[in-house]
Amino acid sequence: MASESDVRAQLQRAGQEHLLRFWAELAPGPRAALLAELAPLEPDALREHCRRAAAAWARASGPPPGLAARLRPLPPERVGRARLCDPETRRRWEEEGFRQIALNKVAVLLLAGGQGTRLGVTYPKGMYDVGLPSQKTLYQLQAERIRRVEQLAGERHGTHCTVPWYIMTSEFTLGPTAKFFKEHDFFHLDPANVVLFEQRMLPAVTFEGRAILERKDKVAMAPDGNGGLYCALEDHRILEDMELRGVEFVHVYCVDNILVRLADPVFIGFCVLQGADCGAKVVEKAYPEEPVGVVCQLDGVPQVVEYSEINPEVAHLRGTDGGLIYNAGNICNHFFTRDFLQTITRDCEPLLQPHVAVKKVPYVDEGGNLVMPLKPNGIKMEKFVFDVFPFARNFVAFEVLREEEFSPLKNAEAASRDNPSTARHALLAQHYRWALQAGARFLDAHGAQLPALSCLPPDGDPPAICEISPLVSYSGEGLEMYLQGRELQSPFILDEEQAGVLRLQEM
Numbered sequence: 185m186a187s188e189s190d191v192r193a194q195l196q197r198a199g200q201e202h203l204l205r206f207w208a209e210l211a212p213g214p215r216a217a218l219l220a221e222l223a224p225l226e227p228d229a230l231r232e233h234c235r236r237a238a239a240a241w242a243r244a245s246g247p248p249p250g251l252a253a254r255l256r257p258l259p260p261e262r263v264g265r266a267r268l269c270d271p272e273t274r275r276r277w278e279e280e281g282f283r284q285i286a287l288n289k290v291a292v293l294l295l296a297g298g299q300g301t302r303l304g305v306t307y308p309k310g311m312y313d314v315g316l317p318s319q320k321t322l323y324q325l326q327a328e329r330i331r332r333v334e335q336l337a338g339e340r341h342g343t344h345c346t347v348p349w350y351i352m353t354s355e356f357t358l359g360p361t362a363k364f365f366k367e368h369d370f371f372h373l374d375p376a377n378v379v380l381f382e383q384r385m386l387p388a389v390t391f392e393g394r395a396i397l398e399r400k401d402k403v404a405m406a407p408d409g410n411g412g413l414y415c416a417l418e419d420h421r422i423l424e425d426m427e428l429r430g431v432e433f434v435h436v437y438c439v440d441n442i443l444v445r446l447a448d449p450v451f452i453g454f455c456v457l458q459g460a461d462c463g464a465k466v467v468e469k470a471y472p473e474e475p476v477g478v479v480c481q482l483d484g485v486p487q488v489v490e491y492s493e494i495n496p497e498v499a500h501l502r503g504t505d506g507g508l509i510y511n512a513g514n515i516c517n518h519f520f521t522r523d524f525l526q527t528i529t530r531d532c533e534p535l536l537q538p539h540v541a542v543k544k545v546p547y548v549d550e551g552g553n554l555v556m557p558l559k560p561n562g563i564k565m566e567k568f569v570f571d572v573f574p575f576a577r578n579f580v581a582f583e584v585l586r587e588e589e590f591s592p593l594k595n596a597e598a599a600s601r602d603n604p605s606t607a608r609h610a611l612l613a614q615h616y617r618w619a620l621q622a623g624a625r626f627l628d629a630h631g632a633q634l635p636a637l638s639c640l641p642p643d644g645d646p647p648a649i650c651e652i653s654p655l656v657s658y659s660g661e662g663l664e665m666y667l668q669g670r671e672l673q674s675p676f677i678l679d680e681e682q683a684g685v686l687r688l689q690e691m
Contacts, residue, residue, distance in 0.1 A: 186223035188215070197227035200234065206400035206552055214401035221403055225387070230395070233386060237563040238393030240540045252498045255489065256481040257509050258581055264454045265583045274450060279340075280457050281449025284433060285333060286341035291431040292330065292446045295516070295569065296361065296439040297354035297383045297407040303604075304596035308357040310439045311364050314593065314604040316611065317651050317675050322439060322593070323364065327371035328654035329446045336658060337449070347447045348377045348429055352416055354407040358382050381420040383412040388545045388562045396547045396562050399554070404545050409566025410438065410516070411536060418529045426522050434525065436569060438516035440593045442607040443614065445659060451582050455519040462486075462576035463519035466512040467586040472499040476513040477570070479581050486579040488514045488570040512581055514570060515590045524576065532575045538565040588614060588659075609645055616646035619678075622663035625671050626650070634674065649675035656683050 188207065195201040203222060210218065266274065284290050300309045310323040320328075330347050338345050353361050362380055365371075370378055385405040387395040398404035408415070413436070417423050426434070433452060437444050445451070448465075455463040466479050473496070477488040491499075494510065501509040545562030549555050573579060584590070591610030594602040617638070619626075626634040626648035634647045656678055657663050666683055 186219055188219065191219050191222045194225070194227045194230075195222065198225070198230040198234070200230060200395050203395055203397060203403060206397075206548075209552070210401050218401045218403075221405075230387070233565065234389050234393045234395055236538065237389040237540070237565050238391060240538070240565070241391055241542065241563050248493065251482075251489075251493060252495060254483050255494075255498065255510070256484070258480060258486065258512060262458075262579065263512070263581045263583060264458070266450060267583070267585055277453035277457065278450045279453065281447075281451070281453030282337045282340050284452055284456060285337035285347060285447060285449060286343050286345045288345050288430050289432040290447050290452055291348040291350060291426060291429070291434050293350040293413075293434050293436045294326070294352065294439055295410045295413065295436065296351055296357055297410065297412070298439075299354075299356050302595050303593065307360050308353075308364075308439070309593060310361065312593065312604070314442065314608040314611075316608060317649060317677050318653070318679070322442060323361075324368070324371050325442065325654060326439075326444065326446055327373055329444075329658060330373065331371075332654050332656075332658040333447050333449065336661075346374070346377055346429075348379065348426070348431065349373065349446075350379045350381070350422060350426075350434075352383055352410075352413055353380055354383050355385050355405065356407070379422070379425065381416055381422060383416040384408045384419070386565055388543070388564050390562055396545050398546050398548070400548055400552055404547065404562070406543075406564040407566070409539070410569040411567025411571050413569055414525070414528050414533045414536070414567075414572070417525060418533075423522060423526055423529065432522050434520045434522060436518045436520060438592070441515065441517070441590055442593060442611050443589050443591050444517065445589060448659075451517075451519060451584075454582050455580060458578070458580045460519065460576075460578050460580040461521045461524040462573060462578070463580045463582060464488075464570070464573070465515055465517035465589070466581050466583050467515055467590050468583060469508055469511045469513045470586070472496070472508060474513065476515075478510045479512040479514050479570075479573075480510055482574075485574040486576060487573050488568070512583065515592075516569065517589075518569065519580075524572075528572050528575060532572065536567050536571045538567050540564075541566055612649060612651060613640045613646050615650045615652045616640070616648060618652060618657065618660040618663055619648075619650045619667055619672070619676075621660065622666070623668035623670075624650075625669075626674050626676075627671050628674065633671070647674075648672070651675070651677045653677075653679040653683075655680050 296310055311321050313319050313321050334345055334347050386408045388404040388406055389395055396404040435447050464479050475491050477490050479488055503509050541564045542560040543562055543564050544557045544560050546556050591607050592602050593607040597603050620636050628634055637647055640646050
């Protein structure tokens, strides 16, 4: 372990010696913990981090000058659309995706380093139960989708295949996530194919460029954003592990989307057949001011431009078809080739520019008293996973239907959107539509038939509650054998056991 004098010298070189100002008051245990936290902070990197944070905050916010003239929508030939393509084209995309999965060339990578602070919980978001009849968590839903897509690919190609699941965690989420997976027997996935790794942490910084102590013996640290993925891949030799497994294509996604289709064969197949090294799923923006980043071109290269950087006039621009010109909403759902990720980690990561997040950061004052600030007082620097788009040689976007593939869980129930209820409603509405399409009819508690509504309100549960296990259907396929012509009592759960019962009834 580094000595106090070594660490103090490092901090002096970085201009951050104040982090040891309570050293004389600390017992041996807290002293050791503080040294262990400070020793890995390379002095020049720490000094530069704090300088860049203060400088970035001091720069004027708002749209960069001349941004509107530098923006262009993505070229049509680089955009696929699940809703508008003909059935044969979609079949080709899907078949290619299943072929790559069957060849063990596809992995999924989950970004799960953030805390559930906005959600109002102290544990990782993936452990959250939004109130489904089955009480499944986000982690369980995702694990079961992996199992189902493996099964579908294997059946199509007469093979046993594996989709490895890489999960990027942080200091806050690694321990609870690992414990949760062990307690649930990895949701019947092979533990060897579930790889947890940890992203880096960075000190939070005051507006004056001083790292913040959250306790006398602890620096206020925060994950380096989901764009910390690229350093973490290198730190933990994840790309080497992928190469040993034969993985060539990686589907990267965020933990909080309850509708996410892991290793989506249609998306994978589209990207592979397009020869893409980098791709993004997008949804059509619901309205011009919707607070989502826009996937477009900036100075001729693909990029995500934050909604706050686009002035209202540009956001409202419409094409000849009446649709928004800048309508490709980013949903943190991406395709990368392993070769592209290797190029990023080897050559491009140092070129990524960090973003400023101004936060309320608890701290200890000069008297050693804990202060819970009422307004933002600190800067957290982070990178975003999409910051690498400009380095792509062949970037594509793939537009999907929001109601089928995107409903994020970000906020507590009191919020008006992206809360547990809206996530639950989105999944149950999807499953209700699937059941109707498969030929089911629903009855109420008195046996009366409920109306079949194909168009559902954006919020609120459907007329009948129906939950379909991902182990039975990945994206609505194969449900006719269980549901065609059946009258179902609401609420209805179609899990593996119920599917087996219905199959026996057909014999």
